Amino acid sequence: MTTATHAEQSAERPTLTIVKDNGGTPVEGTVVEHQGTVVARPAWAVSAAERAQLARRHALTNWGYLPWTARGYWRLAARWTDGWRDDYPQMIHTARADLKAAKGDADFEQSAKRTVQRLRQEYTHHRLVYGAKTGAWMATTGTASAVGVAAGGVWTSLLLGIATVAYGAWHGRPAIIAAEDDPGRIEILAEEGAPFPIADATSRTEAAECVRRALVSEGIAVAEVEAGRRYDWGWEINVRLQKGTPADLIAKAGDLETPLDLPVDGLLCQPLRASRARATLRLVEGDPFVKMPPLPDRAPNSGRLRDKALLALRMDGQPTELSFLGLHFIVIASSGGGKSVTMRSIGDVLTACEDVVVIDLDPGGNGLEPLAEAVGVRVVGADQMHVIEAVLEKLLKVAKARATLLGKLGMGDNWVPSWDYPAIVALIDEYPQLSPKAKALVVAILRVGRKACVQVGLAAQEATKDSIGAAIADSIALKIVGPARHQDIVQVCGAGAGANGYRPDRLHPAQGEDPADAGKAYIMGAGQRDPLIHKFISMTPAECKERAAARAAAGRPWIDDISLKAAGVTFDDLHTVKPRIELPEAVELARLAFTANNDPERMTSEEIYDYVSSASETWAPQDDEEPKQALARFQEALRKQAAQLDPHADMKTKQWRGGRGYYLSTIEALTAGLLV
Known part of the structure; x- marks a missing residue:
């Protein structure tokens, strides 16, 4: 990733001028240090006298536009130097700092050493390739210019000289913002080593460095970051933590989206079962499901329950094929969730x-x-x-x-x-x-x-x-x-x-x-x-x-x-089913507790209450209520409601070896012909 040099940034940054036009009255208020790239004032904010003074200064400063040419070639040289370095010195410096910080941790120290060695090798290879490209370009251009001068004489030499000066002047011209252009926006320049948007990453190394900086900025101790596959929708990054767990990453996912400049909820984290310290981050910049396949044309009676069938597409591009043999399933989605x-x-x-x-x-x-x-x-x-x-x-x-x-x-x-x-x-x-x-x-x-x-x-x-x-x-x-x-x-x-x-x-x-x-x-x-x-x-x-x-x-x-x-059933008689008589809630829930457990001969009070408390908030423990108190409250309601159905019903709990509770026959006597 190529960034502008300090010299280039300073040369392109306009001067912030304060115009005194207040009738001699001093300006009062807080002086705020300006940060960022300054946008020039529109024409209506500059007086006619000042515009004339600026025009004279411009003509004197840029006599013959030769300073522009010198500045242009200085900028081109700086740009070439940035390409030659390509952020490798900074990455090597960072890796060395990690190595220095790893004293006492043998595994982390070995990993940091390998990182430094790998970056040095990549830097050497990059300079060889970059130097070869530069040499080839200079040889080609120099040969063409020499042949042109030799064949064309003085006029060709003059034209080449003018072109050389004009090329440098074009790249060295000062940044001029039109008077009518007032974007009303300034961009804060990032400090050295600060996080940058993932969209600016053009290689796997840059993507890994982007994520590393974002994690460090949020106080996450990371030992290793490796960029995996790049998809149409974004990046897949593998992270090894120095301490903590992937749950820390998940908890800070929303905060990490800001330095990475991701959409809301665009950072997904998957802990790896094989290593508690490792996780896979997915940086979702776009929709992974832009290209969705159609459902297969399934002919009548062409499948079996055991067959895997295509139902969905996974975000990594793999088809989602499910078999439903012997499976109960549940689908939860809020209104509008599909x-x-x-x-x-x-x-x-x-x-x-x-x-x-x-x-x-x-x-x-x-x-x-x-x-x-x-x-x-x-x-x-x-x-x-x-x-x-x-x-x-x-x-x-x-x-x-x-x-x-x-x-x-x-x-x-x-x-x-x-x-x-x-x-x-x-x-x-x-x-x-x-x-x-x-x-x-x-x-x-x-x-x-x-x-x-x-x-x-x-x-x-x-x-x-x-x-x-x-x-x-x-x-x-x-x-x-x-x-x-x-x-x-x-x-x-x-x-x-x-x-x-x-x-x-x-x-x-x-x-x-x-x-x-x-x-x-x-x-x-x-x-x-x-x-x-x-x-x-x-x-x-x-x-x-x-x-x-x-x-x-x-x-x-x-x-x-x-x-x-x-x-002993048939489905032909469903049209004859009549609505049943509603039972008191406590009696009905007691009967349903037996139903949910396949009608055992007896159930303890705790087993019955376990179902009742999950089936109805009415009988679940309230704010200041212990489970035993809630159970007693339910049993009291059960006795009272049973007495309404049958005054002679015996709703006292019965004791047997290993438990105390109710028999199915007792509850069935209350609900016979009404519930089941």
Whole structure:
């Protein structure tokens, strides 16, 4: 990187002149030392007498313009010297300083020595190449000039002399700013060794030095910086810390964007598992997803659930291919974050598989409406909550029944999906809007459904504690998080996800006509182990409808009769399902705690309360309340509400070996015919 010399900067810097034009009154106020490049005053600020004086001074100073010529060749010489050095002396000086500071640290000292040696070798090679180019140019120009003088005589010599003087004068002319040009801006000149924008880096070495300076300016002790690959969207830089952890880099990402001159949220950090001291920084100057491929044209029944299918593009240019066999998954993205695009793309993959029955449930929207013709069961709308509950209850029974059929069908430990025995995938949008019973049924399916290939895909705008509890996060292997809140990362991906580089809270949902980061997401699971941004490939509703119509015409698989018979259910009677009678909240939550845990014979009070406190904020410990006090408050409400349903109900806790709590039969007696 070539920078202007001090002499050149001084020569080009105009003089700041103070004009006294105040009627003899002294100027009062604070005198501020000027910093930066001064912009000349416009014509209206200069008097006529001063303009005449400046013109005379200009004519005397630049007699014959010979001073311009001398100054021009001085500048050209300085420019050549800068190119000859190319910042190598400064980098070698910095490396030597690092070596001196490394006394006592053998590993760091060896690394610093290698850096100094490498920079010296590069400097020697650079000077050889630069000198060879200069010599070749001078030889060519000198030979051409000599031949011209010899062949053309005096006139040619005169013309060459005039051209030589004019060339130097052109490069030595003073910086003149037109009177009408008043940009109103000054640029502060960077001090030696100060950070500079990453956009100014033209080589890997300059990019590494840029990042090193930025890290040092923010007080981060860095041992080694190496520039990796340069993409169309920016740089990938590998960093080894001298002390601290990559979490320190992530915490200061916003501050580092200023010296690097990056866009907001343009610095991404990925800690490396192989070394706690190392991290990969991605300096995103542009959009990595300018060139997005189309979704493949998936013919009807052309895929299988185990196949990897293209769904998105990763920011490093790699395709994102996922297999959904035996996977529960969740999609979290705020309004405008592209949740519908993601679910639609996944739905396109599943409805093209010959061994999958897709169930579409949405209590708050229109679900997979563009793919409706290829969906097996579809229930949408808040007024259809009782039907959604019925579908989930039937799926839970099928999942339990299939566990007893594995040996009979010779499938081993897990259900093997096929056309005759298809997997079932329930895609549930707006999960937080489900009723408490529906949520409990989902939790139960998550716990028993994987082996039976009765799978669940959830989608929500946010992950609140009472909607996405620990049971959800622990049971789901594939997590897709788009633009979201910081607490959503903790709830879905775990407390340490942010420190490991998963920062969907730094993605921005669409705003009006601006798509921002809609459709972009972090993926955890299904073979995706690095905190890289992915963008899901979108598909228009018209394309979805066309594909769905073709798949419906070709025929779609349906749940096998063996599973339905073993579960004792049918999906033909959904139109007969009636809304159920609401139960008192404490009684209903106690029953749902059993449902979520697959209806064991008994549960301790603590086990029941663990589910209740995560399912409802009402019964979670309040600000100044201990968990035991909150449990006692719930049990008191349970006794009172049970007495309203049955005055003779015995709601005292029962003791057994290893615990104390309630029996399922006791709770069922209260809710018989009302809840299940």
